Amino acid sequence: MNQAETLQLILFVTDDTPRSAEAIANVKQVQQLYRGQCEVTVIDILEHPELAEREKIFATPTLIKVQPPPLRRIVGDLSDHMQLLKSLDIGSGYLSSPASQPV
Amino acid sequence: MSGESAPIERVVKLPTGIQGFDFVTEGGLPRGRTTLVAGTAGSAKTIFAIQFLAEGILKYGERGVFVTFEETPDDLRRNMISFGWPIAQWEREGKWLFVDVSMHANSDEKVVGAYDFGGLIVRIEHAIRRVRAQRISLDSLGAIFSRMHQPDLVRSELLRIAAALKQMNVTAVLTAERTEEYGAISRNGVEEFVADNVIILRNVLDDEKRRRTIEVLKYRGTSHQKGEYPFTVTPDKGVVIIPLSAIELKQRSSDLRITSGNQALDVLCGGGFFRDSIVLVSGATGTGKTLLTTEFMAGGVNNGERCLLLAFEESREQLFRNAIGWGIDFDRMEADGKLRVHCAYPETASLEDHLITIKDLVSEFKPNRVAFDSLSALERVGTIKSFREFVIGVTSFIKHQEIAGLFTATTPTLTGGASVTEAHISTLTDSIILLRYVEMNGEMRRALTVLKMRGSMHNKDICEFTIDQQGMHIGRPFRNVIGILTGNPHISAPGEMERLDELFRTQ
Numbered sequence: 001m002n003q004a005e006t007l008q009l010i011l012f013v014t015d016d017t018p019r020s021a022e023a024i025a026n027v028k029q030v031q032q033l034y035r036g037q038c039e040v041t042v043i044d045i046l047e048h049p050e051l052a053e054r055e056k057i058f059a060t061p062t063l064i065k066v067q068p069p070p071l072r073r074i075v076g077d078l079s080d081h082m083q084l085l086k087s088l089d090i091g092s093g094y095l096s097s098p099a100s101q102p103v
Numbered sequence: 104m105s106g107e108s109a110p111i112e113r114v115v116k117l118p119t120g121i122q123g124f125d126f127v128t129e130g131g132l133p134r135g136r137t138t139l140v141a142g143t144a145g146s147a148k149t150i151f152a153i154q155f156l157a158e159g160i161l162k163y164g165e166r167g168v169f170v171t172f173e174e175t176p177d178d179l180r181r182n183m184i185s186f187g188w189p190i191a192q193w194e195r196e197g198k199w200l201f202v203d204v205s206m207h208a209n210s211d212e213k214v215v216g217a218y219d220f221g222g223l224i225v226r227i228e229h230a231i232r233r234v235r236a237q238r239i240s241l242d243s244l245g246a247i248f249s250r251m252h253q254p255d256l257v258r259s260e261l262l263r264i265a266a267a268l269k270q271m272n273v274t275a276v277l278t279a280e281r282t283e284e285y286g287a288i289s290r291n292g293v294e295e296f297v298a299d300n301v302i303i304l305r306n307v308l309d310d311e312k313r314r315r316t317i318e319v320l321k322y323r324g325t326s327h328q329k330g331e332y333p334f335t336v337t338p339d340k341g342v343v344i345i346p347l348s349a350i351e352l353k354q355r356s357s358d359l360r361i362t363s364g365n366q367a368l369d370v371l372c373g374g375g376f377f378r379d380s381i382v383l384v385s386g387a388t389g390t391g392k393t394l395l396t397t398e399f400m401a402g403g404v405n406n407g408e409r410c411l412l413l414a415f416e417e418s419r420e421q422l423f424r425n426a427i428g429w430g431i432d433f434d435r436m437e438a439d440g441k442l443r444v445h446c447a448y449p450e451t452a453s454l455e456d457h458l459i460t461i462k463d464l465v466s467e468f469k470p471n472r473v474a475f476d477s478l479s480a481l482e483r484v485g486t487i488k489s490f491r492e493f494v495i496g497v498t499s500f501i502k503h504q505e506i507a508g509l510f511t512a513t514t515p516t517l518t519g520g521a522s523v524t525e526a527h528i529s530t531l532t533d534s535i536i537l538l539r540y541v542e543m544n545g546e547m548r549r550a551l552t553v554l555k556m557r558g559s560m561h562n563k564d565i566c567e568f569t570i571d572q573q574g575m576h577i578g579r580p581f582r583n584v585i586g587i588l589t590g591n592p593h594i595s596a597p598g599e600m601e602r603l604d605e606l607f608r609t610q
Contacts, residue, residue, distance in 0.1 A: 012222065013221075014219075014221035014222070014225060015221075017221075019217060019218070019219065022216075023216075026216075045221070045222060045225045045226075046225060049225050049226060049228070049229030050229070052222050052225050052226050052229070053202070053226050053229060053230070056203060056204070057222030057223075057225075057226070058204055058212075058220065058222050058223050059212075059218040059219065059220055059221070059222055059223070059251075060218060060219060060220075060221035060222045060225075061218060062212075062218075062222060072213070073211070073212045073213070074212070074213045074214070074215050075212050075213070075214050075215070075218050076214050076215040076216030076217055076218045077215075077216035077217050077218065078215050078216050079215070079216040079217070080215055080216060083215045084215050087213040087215055
């Protein structure tokens with residue numbers, strides 16, 4: 001899989017609250033699913049409020065799918081994985097490739 | 104402030120700079136606290152929220168943060184230019200910062216699992232720190248409710264925001280929607296959390312006319328004026344509140360006399376009008392009210408006074424032509440800078456707007472005397488209630504300036520009777536002059552009487568007067584006519600009059 005198809009996610013959280021930890025754990029699981037084809041950046045907006053302003057973050061946690069298009073924003077602790085994958089709108093190729101195929 | 108250990112925090116007020124508001128709130132908004140400004144759609148909440156920051160920058164050098172939930176910063180920048188608030192420039196100068204939480208900013212967010220408003224709070228705190236803001240406005244809370252669909256969560260998060268604002272010691276205005284003018288404070292019950300202070304903006308349709316009022320409903324731990332105060336939104340000032348019943352009667356009363364512009368009338372009044380008095384001239388159409396007004400102006404100019412004529416019935420050309428017809432040259436007086444004639448059709452503005460225009464004119468021209476011809480023409484512009492407030496506002500303003508004011512009122516019937524104007528103004532006036540038609544022996548004649556002259560003796564006769572190219576000529580009293588003022592004159596027998604005269608004649 002080439003660079004363009006790498007899944008790029010940015011997760012905005014506040015501090016080390018339980019809710020932030022939950023969201024981070026859930027994103028890590030998605031990352032696991034895509035084995036090396038998923039980059040996740042976690043941003044604590046308390047440390048980088050200017051990034052929160054730039055991305056107009058309203059609620060936290062907020063997950064932004066930067067690549068591949070279309071851009072998606074998902075609010076919440078991402079606890080429902082099915083819902084999360086659906087909302088990420090990654091496309092059928094992605095959905096079928098990692099999880100369902102035997103290694 | 105952390106260093107203080109006082110158990111009860113004293114409420115200090117922050118002057119907003121919004122005209123009239125600091126009077127109604129007895130000093131402004133509680134400093135370092137959050138005030139809810141609630142109103143229906145179109146009640147000028149957003150303008151109020153913007154103006155709170157704008158006045159801070161313009162008048163007090165205080166910087167502001169505007170958190171917008173509904174309109175985009177671009178829309179607001181554009182819309183507020185007309186009020187003379189250059190928001191974009193202030194942003195460049197670091198005096199104003201937007202926190203854009205408008206719907207456009209992130210339109211198709213999906214929700215998966217639990218969340219809070221941490222992002223918003225961090226951004227608000229960041230913005231306040233960045234410009235070192237003393238003032239913040241959040242407009243409007245209703246938009247968050249319609250966006251997040253979890254009222255309980257929104258409420259508890261708003262509570263967090265309010266707490267954060269308090270900790271940062273900024274003075275905050277939060278706007279919220281109401282569904283009806285007289286009902287629940289706000290749609291979503293947000294006042295429970297920011298309920299220290301609540302202000303209501305109303306925009307009531309009354310008798311087919313819009314009437315804006317502001318009311319301080321709640322000011323925890325501090326005093327304020329009670330009740331509804333009318334306000335208006337003008338293009339160059341934004342929200343202007345008219346504190347009517349709060350006007351104090353503290354003006355000095357002078358016993359200096361000034362001429363009415365008519366010597367015979369001066370005599371009837373016991374030596375002219377008082378310098379800082381309100382005179383009401385009442386009469387049917389054509390009885391000579393405009394003439395009396397014109398002479399009042401000319402009398403002032405001839406004594407070197409500055410005179411302001413506010414005309415609501417006749418055009419400039421008509422007024423000037425009338426004056427020439429009575430031997431008075433308004434053109435020359437205006438050229439000399441002693442006279443200012445301001446004509447306006449009553450319907451061109453609301454009563455509140457008229458009042459502001461009048462105050463501006465008086466403050467700018469600084470006249471020694473002002474005449475209104477006619478006050479009753481303004482009756483039809485507003486409701487009876489707002490007209491009464493207008494009259495109170497105008498008369499008390501004029502009294503405050505310690506200048507003379509002459510108002511004319513047109514009576515509804517030719518032969519007399521009280522007008523609405525009279526009913527509202529008569530107790531506020533120091534003098535009342537009545538002009539009446541008198542039908543006698545098959546012809547119409549004119550009568551004048553001084554009905555009231557506060558603080559002075561005056562002649563109680565009902566005198567006949569005539570009008571010619573030199574103006575008004577007051578003649579002899581109607582000796583043997585009774586019922587003139589009631590509009591039903593009849594002649595009492597001369598024999599009887601003479602007999603009575605004889606009886607009381609002192610040799």
